[in-house]
Amino acid sequence: MLITTLVTVFCAVRAAHALGQESTVTFNGGKGSIKLGGRGYHGAILLDNDDWPGVIRAAGDLAADFGRVTGTNLTRHLLKGTVAEGTNSKKVIIAGTIGQSRLISTLAEDGKIDLNSTEGKWEAFQSDVVKNPIEGVSEALVISGSDKRGTIYGLYDISEQIGVSPWHWFADVPAAQHKEVFALNKQKIQDSPSIKYRGIFLNDEQPGLTNWIDANYPKAKYGPGYNADFYSHVFELLLRLRANYLWPAEWNNAFHLDDPRNSPTADEYGIVMGTSHTEPMMRWTKEQSLFLEGAWNWDTNRENITQFFKEGAERSKQYDSLYTLGMRGLGDTASPSITPQSLGEIVAAQQQILSDVFNVTDVSSIPQMWCLYKEVGGYFHDGLRVPDDVTLLWADDNWGNVQRLPLGNETDREAGAGVYYHFDYVGDPRDYKWINTISLQKTWEQMHLTYERGAKQIWIVNMGDLKGLELPLNHYFDLAYDFPRMSSPDSTLDWLKLWAAREFGVSANAVADIMNRYGMYAARRKYELLSPQTFSLINYNEADKVLKEWEQLVKDAQKVYNSLSPAARPAFFELVLHPCTAGYIVTNIHITAGKNNLYAAQRRTSANTLANKALELFKEDHQLTQRYHQLLDGKWKYIMDQTHLGYSYWQQPMRNTLPPLAYTQLLEDSLAGSMGVSVEGSNASVPGDDQWHSLSSNTLTLPPLDPYGPSSRWIEVYSRGTEDIQFTVKPHDPWVKASPSSGRISASGKNTDIRVQLSIDWNNAPVGSSISSIDVSVVSGDYGNFGMPTIQLPVNKTSAPGSFHGFVESDATVSIEAEHTSRNTSDGNVSYEVIPGYGRTLSGVTLLPSLADTQQPPSSPRLEYDMYIFSNTSVVDATVYLGPSLNTDPSRPLKYAIAFNDAEPEIVQFVPSTPLGTLPTTWGATVSNAVWTNTTSHEIVGGGNKNTLKLWAVEPGVVFQKVVVDLGGVRDSYLGPPESKIV
Ligand SMILES: *[C@@H]1O[C@H](CO)[C@@H](O)[C@H](O)[C@H]1NC(C)=O
Numbered sequence: 001m002l003i004t005t006l007v008t009v010f011c012a013v014r015a016a017h018a019l020g021q022e023s024t025v026t027f028n029g030g031k032g033s034i035k036l037g038g039r040g041y042h043g044a045i046l047l048d049n050d051d052w053p054g055v056i057r058a059a060g061d062l063a064a065d066f067g068r069v070t071g072t073n074l075t076r077h078l079l080k081g082t083v084a085e086g087t088n089s090k091k092v093i094i095a096g097t098i099g100q101s102r103l104i105s106t107l108a109e110d111g112k113i114d115l116n117s118t119e120g121k122w123e124a125f126q127s128d129v130v131k132n133p134i135e136g137v138s139e140a141l142v143i144s145g146s147d148k149r150g151t152i153y154g155l156y157d158i159s160e161q162i163g164v165s166p167w168h169w170f171a172d173v174p175a176a177q178h179k180e181v182f183a184l185n186k187q188k189i190q191d192s193p194s195i196k197y198r199g200i201f202l203n204d205e206q207p208g209l210t211n212w213i214d215a216n217y218p219k220a221k222y223g224p225g226y227n228a229d230f231y232s233h234v235f236e237l238l239l240r241l242r243a244n245y246l247w248p249a250e251w252n253n254a255f256h257l258d259d260p261r262n263s264p265t266a267d268e269y270g271i272v273m274g275t276s277h278t279e280p281m282m283r284w285t286k287e288q289s290l291f292l293e294g295a296w297n298w299d300t301n302r303e304n305i306t307q308f309f310k311e312g313a314e315r316s317k318q319y320d321s322l323y324t325l326g327m328r329g330l331g332d333t334a335s336p337s338i339t340p341q342s343l344g345e346i347v348a349a350q351q352q353i354l355s356d357v358f359n360v361t362d363v364s365s366i367p368q369m370w371c372l373y374k375e376v377g378g379y380f381h382d383g384l385r386v387p388d389d390v391t392l393l394w395a396d397d398n399w400g401n402v403q404r405l406p407l408g409n410e411t412d413r414e415a416g417a418g419v420y421y422h423f424d425y426v427g428d429p430r431d432y433k434w435i436n437t438i439s440l441q442k443t444w445e446q447m448h449l450t451y452e453r454g455a456k457q458i459w460i461v462n463m464g465d466l467k468g469l470e471l472p473l474n475h476y477f478d479l480a481y482d483f484p485r486m487s488s489p490d491s492t493l494d495w496l497k498l499w500a501a502r503e504f505g506v507s508a509n510a511v512a513d514i515m516n517r518y519g520m521y522a523a524r525r526k527y528e529l530l531s532p533q534t535f536s537l538i539n540y541n542e543a544d545k546v547l548k549e550w551e552q553l554v555k556d557a558q559k560v561y562n563s564l565s566p567a568a569r570p571a572f573f574e575l576v577l578h579p580c581t582a583g584y585i586v587t588n589i590h591i592t593a594g595k596n597n598l599y600a601a602q603r604r605t606s607a608n609t610l611a612n613k614a615l616e617l618f619k620e621d622h623q624l625t626q627r628y629h630q631l632l633d634g635k636w637k638y639i640m641d642q643t644h645l646g647y648s649y650w651q652q653p654m655r656n657t658l659p660p661l662a663y664t665q666l667l668e669d670s671l672a673g674s675m676g677v678s679v680e681g682s683n684a685s686v687p688g689d690d691q692w693h694s695l696s697s698n699t700l701t702l703p704p705l706d707p708y709g710p711s712s713r714w715i716e717v718y719s720r721g722t723e724d725i726q727f728t729v730k731p732h733d734p735w736v737k738a739s740p741s742s743g744r745i746s747a748s749g750k751n752t753d754i755r756v757q758l759s760i761d762w763n764n765a766p767v768g769s770s771i772s773s774i775d776v777s778v779v780s781g782d783y784g785n786f787g788m789p790t791i792q793l794p795v796n797k798t799s800a801p802g803s804f805h806g807f808v809e810s811d812a813t814v815s816i817e818a819e820h821t822s823r824n825t826s827d828g829n830v831s832y833e834v835i836p837g838y839g840r841t842l843s844g845v846t847l848l849p850s851l852a853d854t855q856q857p858p859s860s861p862r863l864e865y866d867m868y869i870f871s872n873t874s875v876v877d878a879t880v881y882l883g884p885s886l887n888t889d890p891s892r893p894l895k896y897a898i899a900f901n902d903a904e905p906e907i908v909q910f911v912p913s914t915p916l917g918t919l920p921t922t923w924g925a926t927v928s929n930a931v932w933t934n935t936t937s938h939e940i941v942g943g944g945n946k947n948t949l950k951l952w953a954v955e956p957g958v959v960f961q962k963v964v965v966d967l968g969g970v971r972d973s974y975l976g977p978p979e980s981k982i983v
């Protein structure tokens, strides 16, 4: 994928491309190209008057898009014959649907275009450059669609190439500016999409979208104003994103009835309407209570329910619809009474209704699906099967992990299979419906599996209230439209660059890098699950590092923002700057509150400063929301109303609330004098101890230093009293350096805490292990009721032989990023591939192809990691961090194998087998942490020896992220110890 961005001083010139798709347009003319439009140029689009209204409408969009880009619209002409009447343009766009457009059929009959590659296909199109196509035209770019949406996609393909983003309205992406637009002299054949039905579920729309709707549209008949004026924007967005399918807002609305224009407008645009997994036969949840006579209970009320279903089919018969079959309880719940047997009857009754209403004996031409969501999967597990002409819509676990994919002969089913996926969810372990928390790489990995395993009929994603999820949605639809173009495991960053180039023109690499990092940071743990305890405040500098990463991200985003023209800033704010800043603030709130609690327990004066900082950040969170709401004269007011701070169980808090903060009494001295000392790796505080340190003492011990770990360890000296203090840090050994070695701490203001780094002069340190003491004293000698504190620093002067290459033990730990192998074997059919950016820290390593057989360790391909172990031990624990995926094939659960050196591999099934419709008991923790972890024990050769850890993926779908070998030194943290040094 080649992308070019040219930056000029005054404006950004964007390259012509539809995201990842073949170009047919240029802005520079050139041999054989045809000028289609330009400032003051009278370009035109010719269509057959009898083509689909949706095609004619989309052509109007393209005509206006030329105006957005060049300043001059094209004119749209609807012809009744094949003579170009009413236009002076000699060079035009001709667009039409095969079988619906006389223009296209005449061109084909005259041998001017060959439609063999396109005709009869689903949603395909081609474009050709034709000389003297029809009377009155000298040259034309001819777009021929195989069907209504094929032509529409062909038209919007030009829109996108000339610089109108699908998000021009929904994310305010300004059009690129070009003087002229030309068609390249070439043919383009665009085949059918990879996935047949590609859609979104607009869901969990309260509070954000619904509050925004209330402010912008009059109330609809049965609920908030989700009317055709609103949905037109959604339909247009879907078509520009090359999607075709929608489950509309369900909770307080009834699409078909709320606005009588809703269904006809969807049909005119070319959107296939459906109802959610829990709303059978094109009737909305709300209707179940409004219009059904009697109870929503098949056992006791089947006659009325049958009639209710029938009305749904009758009123949707004239529109493109995809029927949800089956039945659940009222309002997205499991039914207490339905059994596999009664559900079988229900589906049969529903198909009979379709047969009656459509007056056909064979209902296979009517798109139908049965969604195996939550308990419904249990009916399948218990043996219920539905007819072959009903698509099996498998579901993820609501957290982006697909639960089941087609097996064996299920891929031969006539109506195939699909997957219902989530970018937003309300439920256990916690709602996530504020802003984007999606890892694009994880989406790629799961959708790659889905595609390869043949679930290609329907991909539908729960999109929450739409705003905030623009990026993952665009990515998802591009995967669904043309998967082969994105089939490589490293496709994501390339895709992001193309996306950034399309939306902003400039700084595409920088923007792609920003959003690549954002996706990793936000997906480590969803915002709603963050707490002051998430990231370790004392070990591995974890919280500080995480915060620094966010801080840098915001800086980088702000820098791009500052460089953009005012016209591009709202879009950049919505798509990049807002999520980065919002994520930073919320993460900072939790970490600051965590530090506040820790510092208050250490009786630090600075606890109060942190409490105030948390309050300040809380205000910033509000101000950022306000900034979104004030954008573009309030266009998006209320859209970010979603609360996101103060979760205590799965459901959203009714109001944003700060984590508990603690305050220290600053007006009184500590009983242990004015100075406190704490060290890395410990909560304790000396002199005088505190609640964490059961044995009162004046000594704290640091984590060890060795030549292969961090270059220093820190201690903190701080005020715990009302007087300023002068302190000294004095190591007993000359080869231990303290920086700074003395200082002044004030009882208030900025200098209440000073961090002192302790490092080693390795040339002069003694070989082997020793413990060095460091005194921390105050000039006043006032330690209250205690003595002067001492710090113990264990020092291990270790040395791996120069011939060794690999990881070196430090701090009794070896931590490995899975992609950093010493050796990586393959067998010609199967190999390990890196998914850059996957997971929480660096990348994932997975076995491809996805259809590979079960592997046979030890002979099958493996990953090897050499490590040098100093610890005098013969047994270690190895913890493997894996992607949070589930067993999509119950007969082949996800497993890995692990061994040290030449030991027999130990096979580990890390995802417990559970019946379909249920999840493992450890699932909640796994999706919260965004990782499976599993620990095994192994024999090794310690005491200064090389060891080799070997890993095998036993099944495709296993994604390794990280391995941590614990020689007794691993400390608590969220992300695990940082990677060990590789020599
Ligand atoms: C271009 O088309 C748009 C959308 O139809 C319309 O609002 C605008 O007035 C047109 N511009 C001109 C100059 O006709």
Ligand SMILES: *[C@@H]1O[C@H](CO)[C@@H](O)[C@H](O)[C@H]1NC(C)=O
Pocket (backbone or CB within 6 Å): 114, 116
């Ligand atoms: C297209 O198909 C028709 C009918 O099958 C055939 O006669 C014609 O030769 C084909 N054209 C090309 C260029 O393959």
